[in-house]
Amino acid sequence: MPEDAEKIVPIAGHRKKEAEDTRTLSKKWGKEAIDLGYTVIPSALLRGQARLGIGPNELAVLIHLMDHWWKPEDMPWPSKKTIADRLMVSSKTVQRAIVNLEEAGLLKRKDRYHKTGGRTSNEYDLTPLVTRLKPIVADMEAAEKDAKAKRKAAERPGLKHRRSAS
Incomplete structure (x- = not known):
């Protein structure tokens, strides 16, 4: 994802779920790959x-x-x-x-x-x-x-x- 792309700011109740999803993706694909961005x-x-x-x-x-x-x-x-x-x-x-x-x-x-x-x-x-x-x-x-x-x-x-x- 380009640097100028707006980061999605999760609603308070969704932060935990988003963090969990990111950890799961990092476990699957590797942190470095996910840190570059991903597409749903x-x-x-x-x-x-x-x-x-x-x-x-x-x-x-x-x-x-x-x-x-x-x-x-x-x-x-x-x-x-x-x-x-x-x-x-x-x-x-x-x-x-x-x-x-x-x-x-x-x-x-x-x-x-x-x-x-x-x-x-x-x-x-x-x-x-x-x-x-x-x-x-x-x-x-x-x-x-x-x-x-x-x-x-x-x-x-x-x-x-x-x-x-x-």
């Missing part, structure tokens, strides 16, 4: 990738865009070249992935310009992705609830029958 990737994005209809290039580009998205109201604007260099692919591959993500309704590209009028990197609005994940999350939660109910019923198969008989 919702499991629903990874588990729902097929449902979103995106391939590995699109997912990789999304993850790199998310790495630049620090505040909810400030959408990321890394250059295609930056993403391409990090992924070791061509800028054209990144451009195709962005077009595919836009066509899939997962992001919106917004042109950005220098003060002198020249073009600079695009801004990428990821709110469509957030919106598209909501029904996927709801379906995953419902499936988890159903699976839990089935496990519980399997553990005590006669319980329902006994309750209705009393």
Whole structure:
């Protein structure tokens, strides 16, 4: 995370949880790696990738865009070249992935310009992705609830029958 990125100041009740989360991440990845910053990737994005209809290039580009998205109201604007260099692919591959993500309704590209009028990197609005994940999350939660109910019923198969008989 760049030095000029605003640090998140936790609400008093959340400080303990945030400190615990950071310690856990440090144990997993090493303190040095976590101290450089980290990106939260919702499991629903990874588990729902097929449902979103995106391939590995699109997912990789999304993850790199998310790495630049620090505040909810400030959408990321890394250059295609930056993403391409990090992924070791061509800028054209990144451009195709962005077009595919836009066509899939997962992001919106917004042109950005220098003060002198020249073009600079695009801004990428990821709110469509957030919106598209909501029904996927709801379906995953419902499936988890159903699976839990089935496990519980399997553990005590006669319980329902006994309750209705009393």
